[in-house]
Amino acid sequence: MPYLPGAFQVKLIVEGMTCGHCVKAVTSAIQKLDGNARVVVDLPARSVRINGAVTPQQATQAIQDCGYNVTGSAEET
């Protein structure tokens, strides 16, 4: 699915992601909250964008449980 501006309700800045394995770990952690969530990870920008039924607080908790540090969050419209 192509990127649609504004389609992501949650954007987090996550420290410590370095490779595709990290991307998979973060993505599956989010998809445990919402199996249909769309997750786009941008490693250079350290951003995780989420389109799904997930609050920033839930997503932050899930990512921190994987061992990554969430240093910023924003709710997008």
Ligand SMILES: [Cu+2]
């Ligand atoms: Cu990794």
